[in-house]
Amino acid sequence: MAGGERRTVFVTVGTTCFDALVMAVDSPEVKKALLQKGYTDLLIQMGRGTYVPSKVSGDATLQVDHFTFSPSIADNMRTASLVISHAGSGSIFETLRLGKPLIVVVNEDLMDNHQSELAEELAERKHLFCARPQTLGETIRAMDLGTLVPYVPGDAKPVVTLINKFLGFPVD
Amino acid sequence: MGFDAMAAACCVLPVLVSLLAIRFVYVLWRSGQPLSGSPTAGLRCLIVLGSGGHTAEMMNVVTAVQKDRFTPRYYVAALTDNMSLQKAQVYEQSLIQSGEKTIKNAHFVQIYRSREVGQSYFTSIATTLLATLHAMWLVIRIRPQVIFCNGPGTCFPLCVCAFVLKVLGLGWSSIFYIESIARVKKLSLSGLLLYKLRIADQFFVQWPQLQQKYPRAYYAGRLM
Known part of the structure; x- marks a missing residue:
């Protein structure tokens, strides 16, 4: 690995409040795991959460920074080497489209927890890694980015063709 | 007497x-039956934007449809959702600028929501009633021939009202529901209701395993 190269981990909770995730990435265990994997920076978008992570890193050189909201989250994703995200579909597909390695952390405190369905299905298809706040450190230590399969974006045309047929439009 | x-x-x-x-x-x-005969003019469309990921998926459908067939387009979003209509406006604006033959035929409408996240069940009764009346007013005014929706709750009263108009013979609309990609194993509540009550003319899911559970649904790939 080149000496001066920065490798940023971008953590995003979207518009939600997901303190358990912010706390997890702020823990010594996760920071140590990230350092060992060669990451140099940790940038946390904490949304509506009330837990404020420490800006100074405990050990070695992992630089930690955080903010609540920003209109340029897409830019943060683009410059990141790894994205750790909540399980919202918007954030998942945005990261996959950019071809960034992704760990989705499922919020177990949500009442209607159908969100884990999507993350687990995509993890089974090897497009991303899926974790819970308490297993994040373990997931980072065990992950092998080489096993990830690039996600091929979907296409609305087959659906539109069926709709056209139903309505009696000629197929073009 | x-x-x-x-x-x-x-x-x-x-x-x-x-x-x-x-x-x-x-x-x-x-x-559930396909329409007979080929439409001679554009069909009046009601496009329900459900916020967040739902809106993103719906805009992918709108991008793929033939604009001359699906026109005019009425975009509807919840009153509390200020992002969705903006996204639709940006898209329609880009169509005009790219010089496609689109006369100004997009409209943007806001609708009351039956229930906000965390709202109590008691006040929900009143707000649901208000949302249903508003939906009825919109459906009567717009008289859509095609309805595109993909959840969450915002679309349900609109679809029910459109169905009531069909029963009363006051207008015919074909209702297309595309379940969100986030639903892998189970349908959402609005999806399940529209499927079970057979209000949706064509019902799409985005995962093959879900199609196996709901045989009347279509699987035609993913939108995202």
Whole structure:
């Protein structure tokens, strides 16, 4: 690995409040795991959460920074080497489209927890890694980015063709 | 006099009720059938934007449809959702700028929501009533021929009202529901209702395993 190269981990909770995730990435265990994997920076978008992570890193050189909201989250994703995200579909597909390695952390405190369905299905298809706040450190230590399969974006045309047929439009 | 009126009512009422019941069954049966004949002009579309990921998926559908066939387009979003209509506006603006033959035929409408996240069940009754009345007003005013929706709750009263208009013979609309990609194993509540009540003419899911559970649904790939 080149000496001066920065490798940023971008953590995003979207518009939600997901303190358990912010706390997890702020823990010594996760920071140590990230350092060992060669990451140099940790940038946390904490949304509506009330837990404020420490800006100074405990050990070695992992630089930690955080903010609540920003209109340029897409830019943060683009410059990141790894994205750790909540399980919202918007954030998942945005990261996959950019071809960034992704760990989705499922919020177990949500009442209607159908969100884990999507993350687990995509993890089974090897497009991303899926974790819970308490297993994040373990997931980072065990992950092998080489096993990830690039996600091929979907296409609305087959659906539109069926709709056209139903309505009696000629197929073009 | 009073007796005659009563007797008349006794005769007319059952007839009316049976006619309505027959019409109801007919509409249920007819709803799943493809339309006969080819439309000669553009179809008036109601596009329900459900916020967040739902809106992103719906905009992918809108991008793929033939604009001359699906026109004019009425975009509807919840009153509390200020992002969705903006996204649709940006898209429609880009169509005009790219010089496609689109006369200004997009409209943007806001609708009351039946229930906000965390709202109590007691006040929900009043807000649901308000949302349903508003939906009825919109459907009567717009008279959509095609409805595109993909959840969450915002689309349900609109679809029910459109179905009621069909039963009453006041307008015919084809309702297309595309379940969100986030639903892998189970349908959402609005999806399940529109499927079970057979209100959706064509019902799409985005995962093959979900299609196996709901055989009347179509699987035609993913939108995202």
